[in-house]
Amino acid sequence: MPNQQPPITAQVARQAANWHMLMLEDAVSPAQRAACNRWRSAAPEHERAWQKALRVQAQLGLLPPQLAMGTLNRERRQVMKQLLALAIVAPLGYVGYRQLAPQNAYATDVGQHKQLTLADGTLLDLNTDTAVDVNFDAHQRLISLRRGEILIDSGRDSSSPQHRPLRVASEQGLLEALGTRFLVRQREGATQLTVFQGAVLVTPSHGPRQTLDAGQQVTFDAAGQGAVTPAREQDSQWIRGQLVVDEMPLREFLGELGRYRPGWLRCQSDVAQLLISGAFQLENTDAILAALPATLPVQVDYRTRYWVTVNKR
Template identity: 60%
Template sequence: MPAQAPISRDVARQAAHWLVLMHEQPLSAAQQLACTRWRAADPEHERAWQRVQHVQQQLGGLPPSVALGTLNRERRQALMALLVLAAMAPAGYLGYRAGIQQGWMADYRTAVGERHQLTLADGSRVNLNTDSAIDVRFDAGQRLIRLVRGEIVITTGADAARRPLRVVSEQGVMEPLGTRFSVRQLDGITRLSVLQGRVRATPTHAASQVVTAGEQLNFSAASFGPVRPASELATRWTQGQLVAEDLPLRDFLQELTRYRAGRLHCEDSVAGLRISGGFQLDNTDAILAALPTTLPVKVSYRTRYWVTVSQA
């Protein structure tokens, strides 16, 4: 039978079950024997098993929480669904895989327009901005926060066990030294803004650099960008505000787009207009409605999710 031929859902579920069980805890001798017998009982079983194993390799291994046996019900169901799709048809899980990489299975996440604050076990406070996701792993050796997507502001707590706190992005690791700071994941870039204290930033392929209060910089996996001033106003989203200081209208609308679903287009004729002020993020339609009162623009709605800002 062709290797890419479909596999039945029942067999796919069985293969997924064995893989998840294997990574949650060491299999007993009886379980190992049962798994081996299941694989040998039918060529379809072995084919399904090879497919889910292949997915594991492509994902770089299953999420750490699986190996640690701490997968909650929601994430277990999501992982099982991925493996079932992979076993049934290799092309079928590609979209689902992209979703996982974007944070669907993260420990904490926010939707577009949503913000959330949480307090971790060590007393550290983490604010998640719109469309953001993090994983949290505390063990005997460290406190680890992985920024999967979006933007966070962290106010560090005093850990009784004196474990280092580390924040990991796609481009490197940041280790705060008693501080308040924000981290934003951009396309191929991490933006670090230190508001209090100091943070040691270490790109994946470069030496570390200490960033102090009032400083902001971007870094890639291999290098740092220039140090710029950091502003508390940039974190006013934690209080439900978007603050603009003489910002080009195009840049302002790009920021606003983060907080609302759909398409928000700025025509070139008005892109360079400057805007200042504080705007309440809980009502982005009201922000758009207010633009023509301060700028020579008009706001046109093709639908609720397709908006254009153009010259009045």
């Protein structure tokens, strides 16, 4: 029985994707090519990741030729690097990317909410400060979450002659909808997935697959590590302009509220663990802050409109 090589780690996959994209640039220097060759020869895993990237490009046409002509902006290049890294650690037969150049890019500003109806009938809600790329082709429907949070109510895709899986790519993995309504949030170093209806197949960048069913939630890293907990419908109430919390520590509450307003919002450590509950209207975050002293022993101090500190009263 032949020896099986260990899987390529997510870290090496990201390095390979970075080198691969750099080598496609018109302005790559001899020194950079030499550095790339040194990286490839530094470890067998590096070379395996490099060769896997080449096979992905050759077999699936993963990277569009116009990349070498410098026509893609920085954000789209970053998305392409993330997806190439995913392709390096995933089985080739599972990766369905035919072209990474996004067909459509959508974004919201801080405090803004936007709802879109995609070509397949999918409803896509974008929360505050969110950016996505949408790329539908003959083989799949791909939504790449660059930052922020989205709520998806998957469409039937009745206009397509063949089944095209609906997938969401985050920094930590690939999510495939199985007829569902679900929420995806890009956190720092982790992806939060909440399934309200149906099920979602989760393929981490480097970790075992798992299926999350309706009523379940997980926040996982690139290795797929994360405990499954009950889903909370209240986490989706931002689509109605509300922040709904139940006995949330004040520090965490202000962190959530701060997503919907520009500037810096914080509290002192002696009030950080005070608990707060309620449904708060996000259209006026200053009104929410003004009401805090009525329910908690705190005062709200404004150094400027964009620099706010909650202190003990």
